[in-house]
Amino acid sequence: MKISKNTTFYTVLFALALLAPWLGLYPIFLMTILCYAIFACAFNLMLGYSGMLSFGHAAYFGMSSYITSWLVTSNAWSTPGALLAGTFVSTILGLVIGLIAIRRSGIYFAMITLALSQLVYFVCLQAPFTGGENGIQGVPRGDLFGIVSLSDDLTMYYFVLFVFVAIYLFIQRIVHSPFGQVLKAIRENEPRASSLGYFADHQKLLVFVLSSTLAGMAGSLKAIVLGFATLSDVLQPTSGEVILMTMLGGAGTFFGPVLGSAIVVALQNLLSDRVGSWVTVIIGAIFVICVMAFRRGIVGEWLAFQEKNKSS
Protein backbone atom coordinates (compact mmCIF):
# COMPACT_ATOMS: atom_id res chain seq x y z
CA MET A 1 0.00 0.00 0.00
CA LYS A 2 1.30 3.40 -0.92
CA ILE A 3 1.03 5.87 1.93
CA SER A 4 0.27 9.35 0.61
CA LYS A 5 2.16 12.42 1.76
CA ASN A 6 -1.04 13.76 3.25
CA THR A 7 -1.55 10.74 5.50
CA THR A 8 2.04 10.96 6.75
CA PHE A 9 1.64 14.67 7.44
CA TYR A 10 -1.55 14.25 9.44
CA THR A 11 -0.22 11.21 11.36
CA VAL A 12 2.89 13.12 12.44
CA LEU A 13 0.80 16.16 13.31
CA PHE A 14 -1.69 14.15 15.33
CA ALA A 15 1.12 12.44 17.25
CA LEU A 16 2.64 15.85 17.94
CA ALA A 17 -0.71 17.18 19.15
CA LEU A 18 -1.07 14.20 21.53
CA LEU A 19 2.45 14.72 22.89
CA ALA A 20 2.45 18.53 22.88
CA PRO A 21 1.65 19.02 26.61
CA TRP A 22 4.74 16.95 27.44
CA LEU A 23 6.95 18.97 25.13
CA GLY A 24 6.82 21.99 27.39
CA LEU A 25 3.80 23.72 25.82
CA TYR A 26 1.14 24.93 28.25
CA PRO A 27 -2.20 23.12 27.80
CA ILE A 28 -4.07 26.43 28.13
CA PHE A 29 -2.02 27.89 25.28
CA LEU A 30 -2.64 24.81 23.12
CA MET A 31 -6.36 24.84 23.89
CA THR A 32 -6.61 28.52 22.96
CA ILE A 33 -5.00 27.73 19.63
CA LEU A 34 -7.39 24.83 19.05
CA CYS A 35 -10.46 26.94 19.88
CA TYR A 36 -9.38 29.65 17.48
CA ALA A 37 -8.47 26.98 14.93
CA ILE A 38 -12.05 25.67 15.05
CA PHE A 39 -13.26 29.25 14.70
CA ALA A 40 -10.98 29.89 11.70
CA CYS A 41 -11.88 26.56 10.03
CA ALA A 42 -15.57 27.45 10.37
CA PHE A 43 -14.89 30.86 8.88
CA ASN A 44 -12.86 29.29 6.07
CA LEU A 45 -15.87 27.22 5.10
CA MET A 46 -17.43 30.49 3.95
CA LEU A 47 -14.47 32.55 2.75
CA GLY A 48 -12.36 29.77 1.31
CA TYR A 49 -14.94 27.43 -0.17
CA SER A 50 -17.86 29.73 -0.90
CA GLY A 51 -16.12 33.06 -1.51
CA MET A 52 -18.24 34.88 1.06
CA LEU A 53 -16.30 37.29 3.28
CA SER A 54 -18.14 37.71 6.57
CA PHE A 55 -16.87 40.62 8.62
CA GLY A 56 -18.99 39.73 11.62
CA HIS A 57 -18.10 36.23 12.74
CA ALA A 58 -17.35 37.49 16.25
CA ALA A 59 -21.13 37.70 16.77
CA TYR A 60 -21.48 33.89 16.83
CA PHE A 61 -18.24 33.24 18.67
CA GLY A 62 -19.08 35.80 21.36
CA MET A 63 -22.79 35.09 21.68
CA SER A 64 -22.24 31.34 22.15
CA SER A 65 -19.48 32.04 24.64
CA TYR A 66 -21.91 34.19 26.65
CA ILE A 67 -24.77 31.70 26.49
CA THR A 68 -22.60 28.78 27.58
CA SER A 69 -21.05 30.78 30.43
CA TRP A 70 -24.43 32.03 31.57
CA LEU A 71 -26.01 28.56 31.51
CA VAL A 72 -23.17 27.02 33.52
CA THR A 73 -22.82 29.79 36.11
CA SER A 74 -26.36 31.07 36.69
CA ASN A 75 -28.42 28.04 35.73
CA ALA A 76 -26.14 25.20 36.82
CA TRP A 77 -26.33 23.40 33.47
CA SER A 78 -23.96 20.53 32.80
CA THR A 79 -20.96 21.32 30.60
CA PRO A 80 -21.98 19.24 27.54
CA GLY A 81 -25.51 20.62 27.70
CA ALA A 82 -24.28 24.20 27.91
CA LEU A 83 -21.85 23.64 25.03
CA LEU A 84 -24.60 22.30 22.81
CA ALA A 85 -27.09 24.99 23.81
CA GLY A 86 -24.51 27.73 23.22
CA THR A 87 -23.77 26.31 19.80
CA PHE A 88 -27.47 26.02 18.98
CA VAL A 89 -28.02 29.71 19.73
CA SER A 90 -25.44 30.51 17.04
CA THR A 91 -27.29 28.28 14.61
CA ILE A 92 -30.41 30.39 15.11
CA LEU A 93 -28.44 33.65 15.06
CA GLY A 94 -26.70 32.53 11.87
CA LEU A 95 -30.01 31.67 10.27
CA VAL A 96 -31.48 35.12 11.04
CA ILE A 97 -28.39 37.09 10.02
CA GLY A 98 -27.82 34.83 7.03
CA LEU A 99 -31.34 35.38 5.70
CA ILE A 100 -30.69 39.13 5.67
CA ALA A 101 -27.07 39.12 4.54
CA ILE A 102 -27.31 36.76 1.56
CA ARG A 103 -29.59 39.26 -0.14
CA ARG A 104 -26.41 40.99 -1.27
CA SER A 105 -23.04 39.59 -2.24
CA GLY A 106 -19.39 40.58 -2.34
CA ILE A 107 -18.48 43.84 -0.72
CA TYR A 108 -22.05 44.56 0.46
CA PHE A 109 -22.24 41.16 2.10
CA ALA A 110 -19.12 42.03 4.10
CA MET A 111 -20.54 45.39 5.20
CA ILE A 112 -23.92 43.91 6.15
CA THR A 113 -22.43 41.13 8.26
CA LEU A 114 -20.22 43.70 9.97
CA ALA A 115 -23.16 45.99 10.75
CA LEU A 116 -25.32 43.14 12.04
CA SER A 117 -22.54 41.87 14.27
CA GLN A 118 -22.27 45.37 15.73
CA LEU A 119 -25.99 45.08 16.48
CA VAL A 120 -25.32 41.81 18.32
CA TYR A 121 -22.53 43.56 20.23
CA PHE A 122 -24.86 46.31 21.44
CA VAL A 123 -27.43 43.71 22.47
CA CYS A 124 -24.75 41.90 24.49
CA LEU A 125 -23.64 45.20 26.02
CA GLN A 126 -27.13 45.98 27.29
CA ALA A 127 -28.70 42.58 27.93
CA PRO A 128 -28.94 41.80 31.65
CA PHE A 129 -27.43 38.30 31.52
CA THR A 130 -24.06 39.23 30.00
CA GLY A 131 -22.75 41.26 32.92
CA GLY A 132 -22.14 44.37 30.79
CA GLU A 133 -18.56 45.63 30.82
CA ASN A 134 -17.43 42.95 33.29
CA GLY A 135 -18.60 39.97 31.27
CA ILE A 136 -19.12 36.62 32.98
CA GLN A 137 -16.21 35.50 35.13
CA GLY A 138 -15.33 32.29 36.94
CA VAL A 139 -17.12 29.80 34.69
CA PRO A 140 -16.55 26.31 36.18
CA ARG A 141 -15.42 23.59 33.77
CA GLY A 142 -17.63 20.90 35.26
CA ASP A 143 -17.41 17.35 33.96
CA LEU A 144 -18.46 15.10 31.08
CA PHE A 145 -21.65 13.17 31.96
CA GLY A 146 -20.50 12.86 35.57
CA ILE A 147 -17.68 10.52 34.56
CA VAL A 148 -14.64 12.63 33.65
CA SER A 149 -13.84 15.85 35.47
CA LEU A 150 -12.60 18.60 33.17
CA SER A 151 -10.97 20.73 35.86
CA ASP A 152 -7.60 19.16 35.08
CA ASP A 153 -5.91 21.03 32.21
CA LEU A 154 -4.65 17.86 30.55
CA THR A 155 -8.05 16.15 30.51
CA MET A 156 -9.59 19.35 29.16
CA TYR A 157 -6.90 19.50 26.49
CA TYR A 158 -7.66 16.03 25.18
CA PHE A 159 -11.36 16.79 25.15
CA VAL A 160 -10.76 19.97 23.13
CA LEU A 161 -8.42 18.07 20.80
CA PHE A 162 -11.11 15.44 20.28
CA VAL A 163 -13.71 18.10 19.40
CA PHE A 164 -11.25 19.83 17.09
CA VAL A 165 -10.39 16.63 15.18
CA ALA A 166 -14.08 15.78 14.84
CA ILE A 167 -14.90 19.22 13.42
CA TYR A 168 -11.86 19.19 11.14
CA LEU A 169 -12.94 15.86 9.65
CA PHE A 170 -16.53 17.07 9.40
CA ILE A 171 -15.44 20.14 7.41
CA GLN A 172 -13.34 17.98 5.06
CA ARG A 173 -16.38 15.80 4.57
CA ILE A 174 -18.56 18.81 3.71
CA VAL A 175 -16.06 20.28 1.26
CA HIS A 176 -15.64 16.98 -0.57
CA SER A 177 -19.37 16.29 -0.68
CA PRO A 178 -21.56 17.19 -3.67
CA PHE A 179 -22.78 20.15 -1.59
CA GLY A 180 -19.18 21.39 -1.29
CA GLN A 181 -18.75 21.10 -5.06
CA VAL A 182 -21.88 23.16 -5.65
CA LEU A 183 -20.52 25.80 -3.26
CA LYS A 184 -17.34 26.01 -5.31
CA ALA A 185 -19.38 26.33 -8.46
CA ILE A 186 -21.34 29.22 -6.93
CA ARG A 187 -18.11 30.86 -5.80
CA GLU A 188 -16.64 30.70 -9.27
CA ASN A 189 -19.72 31.66 -11.25
CA GLU A 190 -23.01 32.19 -9.49
CA PRO A 191 -25.23 32.90 -12.53
CA ARG A 192 -23.94 29.75 -14.21
CA ALA A 193 -24.59 27.63 -11.12
CA SER A 194 -28.10 29.05 -10.97
CA SER A 195 -28.65 28.33 -14.64
CA LEU A 196 -27.72 24.70 -13.97
CA GLY A 197 -30.64 24.50 -11.60
CA TYR A 198 -29.00 25.06 -8.21
CA PHE A 199 -30.73 27.42 -5.81
CA ALA A 200 -27.67 29.52 -5.04
CA ASP A 201 -29.38 31.31 -2.15
CA HIS A 202 -30.33 28.04 -0.43
CA GLN A 203 -26.78 26.73 -0.68
CA LYS A 204 -25.33 30.02 0.54
CA LEU A 205 -27.70 30.15 3.49
CA LEU A 206 -26.89 26.57 4.39
CA VAL A 207 -23.14 27.18 4.43
CA PHE A 208 -23.72 30.41 6.36
CA VAL A 209 -25.63 28.53 9.07
CA LEU A 210 -23.06 25.72 9.17
CA SER A 211 -20.23 28.19 9.51
CA SER A 212 -21.93 30.22 12.24
CA THR A 213 -22.82 27.05 14.14
CA LEU A 214 -19.22 25.85 14.16
CA ALA A 215 -17.98 29.34 15.05
CA GLY A 216 -20.42 29.27 17.94
CA MET A 217 -19.09 25.91 19.07
CA ALA A 218 -15.58 27.42 19.11
CA GLY A 219 -16.85 30.28 21.28
CA SER A 220 -18.66 27.95 23.71
CA LEU A 221 -15.58 25.78 24.03
CA LYS A 222 -13.38 28.82 24.61
CA ALA A 223 -15.65 29.98 27.45
CA ILE A 224 -15.30 26.59 29.19
CA VAL A 225 -11.52 26.43 28.59
CA LEU A 226 -10.65 29.91 29.84
CA GLY A 227 -13.56 30.27 32.26
CA PHE A 228 -14.88 33.62 31.12
CA ALA A 229 -16.85 35.43 28.43
CA THR A 230 -16.22 39.10 27.71
CA LEU A 231 -17.37 41.83 25.37
CA SER A 232 -14.16 41.62 23.36
CA ASP A 233 -15.33 38.21 22.08
CA VAL A 234 -18.29 39.81 20.27
CA LEU A 235 -16.39 42.89 19.18
CA GLN A 236 -15.28 43.72 15.66
CA PRO A 237 -11.50 43.16 16.25
CA THR A 238 -12.29 39.47 16.92
CA SER A 239 -13.98 39.29 13.52
CA GLY A 240 -10.85 40.85 12.05
CA GLU A 241 -8.62 38.36 13.84
CA VAL A 242 -10.38 35.33 12.41
CA ILE A 243 -10.10 36.80 8.92
CA LEU A 244 -6.39 37.33 9.49
CA MET A 245 -5.86 33.77 10.78
CA THR A 246 -7.59 32.33 7.73
CA MET A 247 -5.88 34.61 5.21
CA LEU A 248 -2.43 34.22 6.74
CA GLY A 249 -2.61 30.43 6.77
CA GLY A 250 -4.38 30.22 3.44
CA ALA A 251 -8.09 30.56 2.69
CA GLY A 252 -9.47 27.58 0.83
CA THR A 253 -6.90 25.15 2.22
CA PHE A 254 -7.74 22.70 5.01
CA PHE A 255 -4.71 23.22 7.15
CA GLY A 256 -4.21 26.96 6.50
CA PRO A 257 -6.63 28.30 9.13
CA VAL A 258 -5.11 26.01 11.77
CA LEU A 259 -1.59 27.23 11.02
CA GLY A 260 -2.83 30.82 10.87
CA SER A 261 -4.50 30.66 14.26
CA ALA A 262 -1.41 29.02 15.81
CA ILE A 263 0.75 31.87 14.48
CA VAL A 264 -1.62 34.67 15.54
CA VAL A 265 -2.30 33.25 19.02
CA ALA A 266 1.44 32.64 19.58
CA LEU A 267 2.24 36.14 18.37
CA GLN A 268 -0.31 37.71 20.70
CA ASN A 269 0.99 35.65 23.64
CA LEU A 270 4.57 36.63 22.93
CA LEU A 271 3.99 40.28 22.22
CA SER A 272 1.15 41.45 24.40
CA ASP A 273 3.16 41.96 27.62
CA ARG A 274 6.10 43.49 25.82
CA VAL A 275 4.91 45.90 23.21
CA GLY A 276 1.43 47.05 24.26
CA SER A 277 -0.42 48.85 21.48
CA TRP A 278 2.10 47.79 18.87
CA VAL A 279 0.27 44.43 18.70
CA THR A 280 -2.51 46.24 16.80
CA VAL A 281 0.06 47.79 14.49
CA ILE A 282 1.74 44.44 13.85
CA ILE A 283 -1.59 42.74 13.12
CA GLY A 284 -2.46 45.58 10.75
CA ALA A 285 0.91 45.25 9.06
CA ILE A 286 0.43 41.49 8.60
CA PHE A 287 -2.92 42.25 6.93
CA VAL A 288 -1.22 44.66 4.54
CA ILE A 289 1.61 42.23 3.76
CA CYS A 290 -0.85 39.35 3.23
CA VAL A 291 -2.97 41.35 0.80
CA MET A 292 -0.03 42.82 -1.09
CA ALA A 293 2.41 39.92 -1.21
CA PHE A 294 0.80 36.54 -0.68
CA ARG A 295 -2.93 36.41 -1.12
CA ARG A 296 -2.99 32.62 -1.10
CA GLY A 297 -1.60 32.48 2.45
CA ILE A 298 1.30 30.35 3.71
CA VAL A 299 -0.23 26.94 2.97
CA GLY A 300 -1.74 28.15 -0.30
CA GLU A 301 1.59 29.48 -1.55
CA TRP A 302 3.31 26.24 -0.48
CA LEU A 303 0.80 24.13 -2.39
CA ALA A 304 1.15 26.37 -5.46
CA PHE A 305 4.93 26.08 -5.22
CA GLN A 306 4.74 22.28 -5.08
CA GLU A 307 2.33 22.23 -7.99
CA LYS A 308 4.76 24.29 -10.05
CA ASN A 309 7.66 21.98 -9.22
CA LYS A 310 5.64 18.95 -10.18
CA SER A 311 4.68 20.31 -13.57
CA SER A 312 8.15 21.54 -14.54
Place this chain on the structure above:
Amino acid sequence: MTEIFGIPIQVILGQLLLGLVNGSFYAMLSLGLAVIFGLLGVVNFAHGAFYMLGAYATWVLLDIFGLGYWWALILSPIAIGLIGLVLERLFLRHLYKVDPLYGLLLTFGLALIAEGVLREAFGASGQTYPVPEVLQGALDVGFMNLPIYRVWVIVASLAICFLTWYLIERTRLGSTLRAATENPRLVQAFGINVPIMVMFTYAGGVALAALAGVLSAPVIQVSPLMGSSLVIVVFAVVVIGGMGSIMGSILSGVGLGVIEGFTKVLYPEASNIVVFVIMALVLCWRPAGLFGKE
Protein backbone atom coordinates in the same frame (compact mmCIF):
# COMPACT_ATOMS: atom_id res chain seq x y z
CA MET B 1 -44.15 74.13 28.67
CA THR B 2 -45.20 72.39 25.47
CA GLU B 3 -45.00 68.62 25.53
CA ILE B 4 -45.28 65.89 22.89
CA PHE B 5 -45.97 62.37 24.20
CA GLY B 6 -45.10 63.71 27.65
CA ILE B 7 -41.63 64.80 26.55
CA PRO B 8 -40.75 68.51 26.74
CA ILE B 9 -40.37 69.94 23.26
CA GLN B 10 -36.98 71.43 24.20
CA VAL B 11 -35.60 67.95 24.81
CA ILE B 12 -36.92 66.74 21.48
CA LEU B 13 -35.49 69.71 19.60
CA GLY B 14 -32.17 69.35 21.42
CA GLN B 15 -31.88 65.71 20.38
CA LEU B 16 -33.02 66.60 16.87
CA LEU B 17 -30.14 69.08 16.68
CA LEU B 18 -27.68 66.45 17.96
CA GLY B 19 -29.12 64.02 15.44
CA LEU B 20 -28.58 66.54 12.66
CA VAL B 21 -24.95 67.01 13.78
CA ASN B 22 -24.34 63.25 13.73
CA GLY B 23 -26.28 63.00 10.49
CA SER B 24 -24.06 65.56 8.79
CA PHE B 25 -21.00 63.53 9.81
CA TYR B 26 -22.64 60.39 8.43
CA ALA B 27 -23.43 62.28 5.23
CA MET B 28 -19.87 63.55 4.76
CA LEU B 29 -18.35 60.15 5.46
CA SER B 30 -20.75 58.12 3.34
CA LEU B 31 -20.35 60.64 0.54
CA GLY B 32 -16.58 60.11 0.56
CA LEU B 33 -17.07 56.35 0.66
CA ALA B 34 -19.46 56.52 -2.29
CA VAL B 35 -17.12 58.67 -4.38
CA ILE B 36 -14.15 56.39 -3.69
CA PHE B 37 -16.18 53.25 -4.34
CA GLY B 38 -17.57 54.69 -7.56
CA LEU B 39 -14.20 55.27 -9.17
CA LEU B 40 -11.87 52.82 -7.43
CA GLY B 41 -14.24 49.97 -6.64
CA VAL B 42 -12.69 49.90 -3.16
CA VAL B 43 -14.67 50.04 0.05
CA ASN B 44 -12.45 52.20 2.19
CA PHE B 45 -12.45 50.60 5.64
CA ALA B 46 -9.85 53.17 6.70
CA HIS B 47 -12.43 55.93 6.30
CA GLY B 48 -13.06 56.03 10.05
CA ALA B 49 -9.33 56.10 10.67
CA PHE B 50 -8.91 59.10 8.34
CA TYR B 51 -11.73 60.85 10.18
CA MET B 52 -9.88 60.14 13.44
CA LEU B 53 -6.58 61.35 11.94
CA GLY B 54 -8.28 64.57 10.84
CA ALA B 55 -9.41 65.23 14.40
CA TYR B 56 -5.95 64.40 15.79
CA ALA B 57 -4.27 66.64 13.22
CA THR B 58 -6.51 69.46 14.44
CA TRP B 59 -5.57 68.81 18.05
CA VAL B 60 -1.84 68.49 17.26
CA LEU B 61 -1.88 71.72 15.22
CA LEU B 62 -3.18 73.61 18.26
CA ASP B 63 -1.23 71.75 20.94
CA ILE B 64 2.17 71.72 19.27
CA PHE B 65 2.15 74.40 16.58
CA GLY B 66 -0.31 76.78 18.21
CA LEU B 67 -2.39 76.96 15.02
CA GLY B 68 -6.07 77.37 15.73
CA TYR B 69 -9.32 75.96 14.37
CA TRP B 70 -9.47 77.92 11.12
CA TRP B 71 -5.97 76.87 10.12
CA ALA B 72 -6.87 73.28 10.96
CA LEU B 73 -9.93 73.49 8.76
CA ILE B 74 -7.61 73.97 5.78
CA LEU B 75 -4.40 72.22 6.82
CA SER B 76 -5.75 68.97 8.31
CA PRO B 77 -7.70 67.82 5.22
CA ILE B 78 -4.70 68.67 3.01
CA ALA B 79 -2.27 66.77 5.25
CA ILE B 80 -4.49 63.71 5.61
CA GLY B 81 -5.39 63.89 1.90
CA LEU B 82 -1.67 63.70 1.11
CA ILE B 83 -1.37 60.59 3.28
CA GLY B 84 -4.25 59.13 1.27
CA LEU B 85 -2.45 60.04 -1.95
CA VAL B 86 0.67 58.18 -0.87
CA LEU B 87 -1.30 55.13 0.28
CA GLU B 88 -3.13 54.96 -3.05
CA ARG B 89 0.20 55.09 -4.90
CA LEU B 90 1.88 52.50 -2.65
CA PHE B 91 -0.87 49.97 -2.07
CA LEU B 92 -4.36 50.45 -3.50
CA ARG B 93 -3.13 50.94 -7.07
CA HIS B 94 -2.03 47.31 -7.20
CA LEU B 95 -5.41 45.96 -6.17
CA TYR B 96 -7.73 47.35 -8.85
CA LYS B 97 -7.50 44.18 -10.92
CA VAL B 98 -8.19 41.68 -8.11
CA ASP B 99 -11.34 40.94 -6.11
CA PRO B 100 -12.63 44.14 -4.39
CA LEU B 101 -12.61 42.25 -1.09
CA TYR B 102 -8.82 42.65 -0.99
CA GLY B 103 -9.20 46.44 -1.00
CA LEU B 104 -11.49 46.14 2.00
CA LEU B 105 -8.99 43.93 3.83
CA LEU B 106 -6.04 46.16 2.98
CA THR B 107 -7.75 49.31 4.23
CA PHE B 108 -8.84 47.40 7.35
CA GLY B 109 -5.15 46.66 8.01
CA LEU B 110 -4.22 50.29 7.40
CA ALA B 111 -6.90 51.40 9.87
CA LEU B 112 -5.49 49.06 12.52
CA ILE B 113 -2.00 50.46 11.97
CA ALA B 114 -3.25 54.05 12.29
CA GLU B 115 -5.19 53.28 15.47
CA GLY B 116 -2.26 51.44 17.09
CA VAL B 117 0.26 54.15 16.26
CA LEU B 118 -1.97 56.94 17.56
CA ARG B 119 -2.72 55.01 20.75
CA GLU B 120 0.99 54.51 21.32
CA ALA B 121 1.73 58.18 20.62
CA PHE B 122 -1.12 59.92 22.47
CA GLY B 123 -2.62 57.28 24.78
CA ALA B 124 -6.03 55.66 24.64
CA SER B 125 -7.86 58.38 26.59
CA GLY B 126 -9.65 61.22 24.84
CA GLN B 127 -8.39 64.76 24.29
CA THR B 128 -10.65 67.77 24.45
CA TYR B 129 -10.52 70.56 21.90
CA PRO B 130 -11.90 74.04 22.61
CA VAL B 131 -14.75 75.48 20.55
CA PRO B 132 -13.32 78.42 18.52
CA GLU B 133 -14.12 81.77 20.10
CA VAL B 134 -16.35 83.14 17.33
CA LEU B 135 -18.60 80.09 17.50
CA GLN B 136 -18.95 79.88 21.26
CA GLY B 137 -22.20 80.50 23.08
CA ALA B 138 -25.79 79.92 22.09
CA LEU B 139 -28.46 81.66 20.08
CA ASP B 140 -31.76 82.28 21.81
CA VAL B 141 -34.45 81.65 19.21
CA GLY B 142 -37.41 81.96 21.56
CA PHE B 143 -38.42 78.34 22.13
CA MET B 144 -34.91 76.98 22.68
CA ASN B 145 -31.21 77.77 22.93
CA LEU B 146 -29.22 76.86 19.84
CA PRO B 147 -25.53 76.17 20.52
CA ILE B 148 -23.82 78.13 17.73
CA TYR B 149 -21.08 75.58 17.10
CA ARG B 150 -23.56 72.78 16.40
CA VAL B 151 -25.44 74.96 13.95
CA TRP B 152 -22.13 75.77 12.28
CA VAL B 153 -21.28 72.07 11.94
CA ILE B 154 -24.60 71.32 10.27
CA VAL B 155 -24.43 74.30 7.91
CA ALA B 156 -20.76 73.79 7.02
CA SER B 157 -20.99 70.08 6.37
CA LEU B 158 -24.19 70.33 4.35
CA ALA B 159 -22.56 73.10 2.29
CA ILE B 160 -19.55 70.86 1.68
CA CYS B 161 -21.79 67.95 0.74
CA PHE B 162 -23.75 69.98 -1.79
CA LEU B 163 -20.55 71.47 -3.16
CA THR B 164 -19.24 67.94 -3.72
CA TRP B 165 -22.53 66.94 -5.31
CA TYR B 166 -22.36 69.97 -7.61
CA LEU B 167 -18.76 69.26 -8.51
CA ILE B 168 -19.53 65.68 -9.48
CA GLU B 169 -22.96 66.00 -11.04
CA ARG B 170 -22.85 69.44 -12.68
CA THR B 171 -19.32 70.32 -13.78
CA ARG B 172 -17.10 69.28 -16.67
CA LEU B 173 -14.59 67.69 -14.27
CA GLY B 174 -17.39 65.76 -12.64
CA SER B 175 -18.71 64.44 -15.92
CA THR B 176 -15.22 63.20 -16.84
CA LEU B 177 -15.05 61.55 -13.45
CA ARG B 178 -18.40 59.84 -13.94
CA ALA B 179 -17.39 58.76 -17.42
CA ALA B 180 -14.23 57.20 -15.98
CA THR B 181 -16.40 55.31 -13.50
CA GLU B 182 -18.41 53.83 -16.36
CA ASN B 183 -15.55 53.07 -18.73
CA PRO B 184 -12.01 53.95 -17.67
CA ARG B 185 -10.37 52.64 -20.84
CA LEU B 186 -12.50 54.75 -23.15
CA VAL B 187 -11.86 57.89 -21.09
CA GLN B 188 -8.15 57.09 -21.15
CA ALA B 189 -8.37 56.84 -24.93
CA PHE B 190 -9.67 60.42 -25.03
CA GLY B 191 -6.35 61.52 -23.60
CA ILE B 192 -7.31 61.86 -19.96
CA ASN B 193 -4.87 60.55 -17.41
CA VAL B 194 -7.19 58.22 -15.52
CA PRO B 195 -4.67 56.86 -12.97
CA ILE B 196 -3.87 60.41 -11.80
CA MET B 197 -7.59 61.16 -11.60
CA VAL B 198 -8.15 58.02 -9.53
CA MET B 199 -5.33 59.02 -7.19
CA PHE B 200 -6.77 62.48 -6.59
CA THR B 201 -10.27 61.09 -6.17
CA TYR B 202 -9.06 58.86 -3.37
CA ALA B 203 -7.20 61.78 -1.78
CA GLY B 204 -10.37 63.89 -2.11
CA GLY B 205 -12.56 61.29 -0.41
CA VAL B 206 -9.99 60.94 2.36
CA ALA B 207 -9.80 64.72 2.77
CA LEU B 208 -13.60 64.82 3.16
CA ALA B 209 -13.32 62.30 6.02
CA ALA B 210 -10.54 64.38 7.60
CA LEU B 211 -12.67 67.51 7.29
CA ALA B 212 -15.47 65.76 9.14
CA GLY B 213 -12.87 64.94 11.78
CA VAL B 214 -11.90 68.62 12.12
CA LEU B 215 -15.53 69.65 12.49
CA SER B 216 -16.11 66.97 15.11
CA ALA B 217 -13.03 67.77 17.23
CA PRO B 218 -14.73 70.42 19.43
CA VAL B 219 -17.92 68.40 20.01
CA ILE B 220 -16.50 64.99 20.90
CA GLN B 221 -13.49 63.52 22.67
CA VAL B 222 -10.63 63.08 20.24
CA SER B 223 -9.53 59.46 20.78
CA PRO B 224 -7.80 56.78 18.69
CA LEU B 225 -10.95 54.65 18.61
CA MET B 226 -13.42 57.36 17.60
CA GLY B 227 -13.42 56.24 13.99
CA SER B 228 -13.68 52.47 14.28
CA SER B 229 -17.25 52.28 15.57
CA LEU B 230 -18.36 55.23 13.43
CA VAL B 231 -17.22 53.57 10.23
CA ILE B 232 -19.50 50.59 10.92
CA VAL B 233 -22.52 52.88 11.25
CA VAL B 234 -21.47 54.64 8.05
CA PHE B 235 -21.28 51.25 6.28
CA ALA B 236 -24.85 50.61 7.38
CA VAL B 237 -25.84 54.07 6.08
CA VAL B 238 -24.21 53.26 2.76
CA VAL B 239 -26.04 49.92 2.53
CA ILE B 240 -29.33 51.69 3.29
CA GLY B 241 -28.76 54.46 0.76
CA GLY B 242 -27.15 52.38 -1.95
CA MET B 243 -23.67 53.40 -3.03
CA GLY B 244 -24.62 54.41 -6.52
CA SER B 245 -25.95 57.87 -5.82
CA ILE B 246 -24.24 60.94 -4.34
CA MET B 247 -27.47 62.65 -3.33
CA GLY B 248 -28.72 59.36 -1.91
CA SER B 249 -25.82 59.09 0.49
CA ILE B 250 -26.25 62.69 1.66
CA LEU B 251 -29.99 62.25 2.25
CA SER B 252 -29.72 58.89 3.98
CA GLY B 253 -26.85 60.15 6.15
CA VAL B 254 -28.77 63.15 7.45
CA GLY B 255 -32.03 61.25 7.69
CA LEU B 256 -30.56 58.42 9.74
CA GLY B 257 -28.85 60.90 12.07
CA VAL B 258 -32.22 62.49 12.76
CA ILE B 259 -33.93 59.14 13.30
CA GLU B 260 -31.16 58.19 15.72
CA GLY B 261 -31.73 61.47 17.58
CA PHE B 262 -35.45 60.78 17.91
CA THR B 263 -34.80 57.26 19.13
CA LYS B 264 -32.65 58.73 21.89
CA VAL B 265 -35.70 60.64 23.12
CA LEU B 266 -38.29 57.93 22.74
CA TYR B 267 -36.38 54.76 23.62
CA PRO B 268 -32.74 55.48 24.55
CA GLU B 269 -31.74 51.79 24.83
CA ALA B 270 -32.31 51.31 21.11
CA SER B 271 -30.48 54.41 19.88
CA ASN B 272 -27.26 52.48 19.25
CA ILE B 273 -28.93 49.83 17.16
CA VAL B 274 -31.67 51.69 15.31
CA VAL B 275 -29.53 52.28 12.21
CA PHE B 276 -28.67 48.57 11.97
CA VAL B 277 -32.31 47.57 12.44
CA ILE B 278 -33.34 49.96 9.67
CA MET B 279 -30.61 48.47 7.49
CA ALA B 280 -32.01 44.97 8.04
CA LEU B 281 -35.53 46.15 7.20
CA VAL B 282 -34.42 47.99 4.06
CA LEU B 283 -32.52 44.88 2.91
CA CYS B 284 -35.67 42.80 3.24
CA TRP B 285 -37.72 45.33 1.34
CA ARG B 286 -35.27 46.76 -1.22
CA PRO B 287 -31.99 44.84 -1.29
CA ALA B 288 -30.33 47.40 -3.57
CA GLY B 289 -30.84 50.21 -1.04
CA LEU B 290 -33.23 53.16 -1.11
CA PHE B 291 -31.41 55.06 -3.85
CA GLY B 292 -29.43 52.21 -5.38
CA LYS B 293 -30.00 50.93 -8.86
CA GLU B 294 -29.43 47.36 -9.80
